[in-house]
Amino acid sequence: MGNSPRGRRAAPLVIARVLMLCALATLLLGGTARADGVSSGADVQVAQTLGTRDLTVVLRRMDIAPGPLHVDVVTHAGSAPGTLKLRASTAGTTFSETTIQLGGKPGSCSGLLRVDQPGPWELGLDDGTDTASIPFLVPARVIPPWERATFGGFVAAGVFLVIGLVVAMRVRRPQLALIPAGGMVASLAVAITGAMLSASTPAPPAPGAALDPTINNIQDPYANAQMSTMDFSRPPVNLAVHSPNARAGGLTEVRLALADGATGRPVDDLLVHDNALIHLVVISPTGRLWHLHPVRVGPGDYRVKLTPPEAGTYAVAAELARRGGGVQLARTTMPVADGTNSPAEPVPAGAGARVVNGNPVDVAIKPGTPTTITARFGKADLQPWLGMLGHLIVVGPITDDSRVGAVAATAPTWAHVHSMIPQSPGMPGKPDETVAAYGPDVPFTYTFAAPGRYRIWLQAERGYTVLTVPLQIEVRPEGVPQ
Amino acid sequence: MDTQRRKPVLLISVVAVLVAAIVAWLVWPSGGGEQVQRSTQGAYTVQLSVDDPHQGGNVFALTVTGAAPDVVTIEPVMPQMGHALAPSPAIAEGPGRYRTGDVLLPMAGQWEITVSLRGPSGATQHVFPLLVK
Numbered sequence: 001m002g003n004s005p006r007g008r009r010a011a012p013l014v015i016a017r018v019l020m021l022c023a024l025a026t027l028l029l030g031g032t033a034r035a036d037g038v039s040s041g042a043d044v045q046v047a048q049t050l051g052t053r054d055l056t057v058v059l060r061r062m063d064i065a066p067g068p069l070h071v072d073v074v075t076h077a078g079s080a081p082g083t084l085k086l087r088a089s090t091a092g093t094t095f096s097e098t099t100i101q102l103g104g105k106p107g108s109c110s111g112l113l114r115v116d117q118p119g120p121w122e123l124g125l126d127d128g129t130d131t132a133s134i135p136f137l138v139p140a141r142v143i144p145p146w147e148r149a150t151f152g153g154f155v156a157a158g159v160f161l162v163i164g165l166v167v168a169m170r171v172r173r174p175q176l177a178l179i180p181a182g183g184m185v186a187s188l189a190v191a192i193t194g195a196m197l198s199a200s201t202p203a204p205p206a207p208g209a210a211l212d213p214t215i216n217n218i219q220d221p222y223a224n225a226q227m228s229t230m231d232f233s234r235p236p237v238n239l240a241v242h243s244p245n246a247r248a249g250g251l252t253e254v255r256l257a258l259a260d261g262a263t264g265r266p267v268d269d270l271l272v273h274d275n276a277l278i279h280l281v282v283i284s285p286t287g288r289l290w291h292l293h294p295v296r297v298g299p300g301d302y303r304v305k306l307t308p309p310e311a312g313t314y315a316v317a318a319e320l321a322r323r324g325g326g327v328q329l330a331r332t333t334m335p336v337a338d339g340t341n342s343p344a345e346p347v348p349a350g351a352g353a354r355v356v357n358g359n360p361v362d363v364a365i366k367p368g369t370p371t372t373i374t375a376r377f378g379k380a381d382l383q384p385w386l387g388m389l390g391h392l393i394v395v396g397p398i399t400d401d402s403r404v405g406a407v408a409a410t411a412p413t414w415a416h417v418h419s420m421i422p423q424s425p426g427m428p429g430k431p432d433e434t435v436a437a438y439g440p441d442v443p444f445t446y447t448f449a450a451p452g453r454y455r456i457w458l459q460a461e462r463g464y465t466v467l468t469v470p471l472q473i474e475v476r477p478e479g480v481p482q
Numbered sequence: 483m484d485t486q487r488r489k490p491v492l493l494i495s496v497v498a499v500l501v502a503a504i505v506a507w508l509v510w511p512s513g514g515g516e517q518v519q520r521s522t523q524g525a526y527t528v529q530l531s532v533d534d535p536h537q538g539g540n541v542f543a544l545t546v547t548g549a550a551p552d553v554v555t556i557e558p559v560m561p562q563m564g565h566a567l568a569p570s571p572a573i574a575e576g577p578g579r580y581r582t583g584d585v586l587l588p589m590a591g592q593w594e595i596t597v598s599l600r601g602p603s604g605a606t607q608h609v610f611p612l613l614v615k
Binding site: 091092093148152153156159160163167171176179180183186187211212213214216217224227230231232233234235260261262263264265268269299323324 | 490493494496497500501504507517519520521522523527559561562563564565566591592594596607609611613
């Protein structure tokens with residue numbers, strides 16, 4: 001039958017068609033695999049208080065290395081014009097650099113760098129006076145083992161099919177085609193098993209978030225798949241604050257030294273968490289608040305500049321996340337010597353309408369367990385700050401209005417509450433600060449642990465200005481969980 | 483007759499070779515072996531290499547270029563366990579080449595190897611992550 005002249009003519013045609021189908025399937029399936037790989041990262045936003053500027057550095061997602069790295073730097077209102085040098089380096093060697101002009105008008109400026117290989121990298125910032133370095137990862141294209149099994153199995157099945165067809169048509173004993181047919185069935189079994197297991201296969205530990213990133217584990221994370229169930233958490237940090245020349249009215253550099261709570265070694269594994277390496281909250285003796293983002297200058301060495309307006313004891317709290325997960329809060333104090341003191345900050349009001357930096361804000365407080373605090377801004381044009389619609393710092397109970405910093409440093413409650421941005425359908429990533437479309441209501445809900453007088457600071461961004469609304473709230477005994 | 487006998491042999495061998503090739507492609511060992519990492523700080527460029535890092539004794543080889551240090555030590559730390567080991571000296575075995583004795587790493591997992599250099603060109607610390615199997 002297979003030897004009839006008609007069959008012989010048709011055979012090459014069939015083989016060619018089967019081969020084309022196989023090739024087409026490989027191409028189509030192969031394309032999907034790449035899009036789903038580890039390389040499909042997201043933008044990384046890092047807030048940096050560099051010198052006297054508050055910057056948000058946005059590293060746009062990278063698809064392939066070597067390739068371009070787009071960096072956007074968002075400046076805020078009051079930021080001085082100037083130049084900023086950006087530098088991409090790996091293993092201590094600079095690979096590319098560029099200079100961007102920061103205008104006097106707040107907004108986004110773009111720079112283009114190049115990276116040549118996947119692995120751990122650092123982005124250096126240099127404004128001529130202060131420097132910072134932000135560790136980041138350049139992803140690699142990774143094919144998971146189950147995907148290899150699936151595609152390998154389908155390709156092998158196609159090849160066996162072609163062999164089977166040839167054998168069935170060209171060989172005198174067509175039953176021999178059973179051998180390649182058996183191979184095809186086995187290959188299909190491998191492919192389908194691989195595809196079915198893909199959903200339940202645990203992901204290997206992520207370089208950066210769980211493991212110290214290296215070129216090897218970024219290129220082949222599945223080599224460490226057997227560690228996928230391990231607990232990667234690390235010891236807490238010890239925070240030491242040095243500001244020897246802090247004087248009221250003068251620009252002060254605050255140095256933060258972070259040491260491992262178990263070995264004493266410098267901590268150099270901070271993750272970008274809520275769009276910053278460290279969220280530093282500083283509270284002055286009369287209740288002024290700073291929410292700053294110290295820059296990394298070396299392992300365990302972070303720095304930030306601020307102008308303390310009054311002498312006395314300041315409360316300092318650093319919120320950070322180490323590799324392995326878990327956010328921790330380290331609290332301490334900072335003394336500021338006498339200098340040119342500004343007038344004391346008045347004790348803030350409670351709920352009600354007020355004007356902050358020319359923006360009308362109406363704060364409503366609904367006491368209870370929990371308490372809901374809602375700030376209503378005039379228009380729905382708020383910008384996300386640190387990936388959130390709003391931030392609320394709650395400290396208390398405060399017993400002495402002239403020593404708010406000292407009391408806050410040891411107060412039983414020190415909270416950082418978020419008001420989230422509603423997720424836009426079809427937009428998996430977070431919007432950056434250039435999207436001014438949120439609000440006007442910024443709601444927060446918090447459960448106070450004990451009755452007393454609390455200081456709260458509500459923060460939201462509009463027109464590239466972070467607005468801080470200080471409030472005082474009295475929590476009655478019936479407003480706390482019994 | 484002869485052709486009929488030869489054909490199955492050829493066919494079976496083709497199928498066997500294909501199966502072997504696919505299996506080899508799937509289970510081919512990826513990476514492993516010698517780990518080499520490099521870091522530049524200050525005047526020194528350090529290259530750390532260790533052959534197949536494993537639980538137990540490991541020998542670290544260092545190549546220092548740029549400047550010549552007087553003292554080279556390595557300090558292994560297992561950050562997850564909060565455990566640091568006492569520094570081990572690396573002995574010079576040639577210009578810019580140093581080697582440690584057997585450094586005992588008592589557990590598999592994520593380690594950080596700090597190479598400390600001291601010399602006329604200053605003191606630096608280079609931290610190399612190392613996965614120990």
